[in-house]
Amino acid sequence: MPNYDTHVLSGVLSYPVAVALAGLLADHGAPLELSTMALIIGYAFYVLGSDLPDMDHPNALIHRGTKPIVSVAAGGAVYTNIAGSIDLGQPWLNTAVEWVVAALAGVMAWFAFTWLMPRHRGIVHSLLFAAIYGGLAFLMVEYGLGMRTGEGLFVGLSAFLGYTLHLLLDGSVKLV
Known part of the structure; x- marks a missing residue:
């Protein structure tokens, strides 16, 4: 092949x-x-x-390259949808916590990518x-x-x- x-x-x-x-x-x-x-x-x-x-x-290079792109896209999509929805008093803290949620979504997408991929x-x-x-x-x-x-x-x-x-x-x- x-x-x-x-x-x-x-x-x-x-x-x-x-x-x-x-x-x-x-x-x-x-x-x-x-x-x-x-x-x-x-x-x-x-x-x-x-x-x-x-x-x-x-083990394919394209798999290893696609997985981080999917993770970043998922995290970015989550951030876009929750931006401005957390209010902890300080704008910088709100943004940081929203990015924590987005990063967790990115990690979940990382593992889901391989788990959902067919044989x-x-x-x-x-x-x-x-x-x-x-x-x-x-x-x-x-x-x-x-x-x-x-x-x-x-x-x-x-x-x-x-x-x-x-x-x-x-x-x-x-x-x-």
């Missing part, structure tokens, strides 16, 4: 094929917009996707998860970054194709 370097370098090198495919689809009426920013963000999602299916392996080469190694990853990339670009729909569709397609590249390199393309 290919290793981390093989997956990521394959993503780095094969992105022009994804760009060509998207350009061809756009020429035939697909609502894809290949702006400079969409191409750059699409490249990031494509290359990340080229190793992302291995997040289900606890290696299970459902995460599927076209279903490739589609979920592409859909999340689209939502993040269109709604999170406020880019145009066509740009979001291109980034979502790039994410899907990068994730699918990993499955092809593993020789294991399955729907679920």
Whole structure:
């Protein structure tokens, strides 16, 4: 089976094929917009996707890299939702205690990430998860970054194709 370097370098090198495919689809009426920013963000999602299916392996670099991101995102989300809700008299103390709660949520997310992750080469190694990853990339670009729909569709397609590249390199393309 290919290793981390093989997956990521394959993503780095094969992105022009994804760009060509998207350009061809756009020429035939697909609502894809290949702006400079969409191409750059699409490249990031494509290359990340080229190793992302291995997040289900606890020893994989992508698993170890994704876990802290999930933890920080969970802690940040908790802080955002509780900011200003604790009143212990001093604003600095309120903020510090709110961050204690947020940090505890981050620690819980750290352990939940591995606990909830399915077995290696299970459902995460599927076209279903490739589609979920592409859909999340689209939502993040269109709604999170406020880019145009066509740009979001291109980034979502790039994410899907990068994730699918990993499955092809593993020789294991399955729907679920």
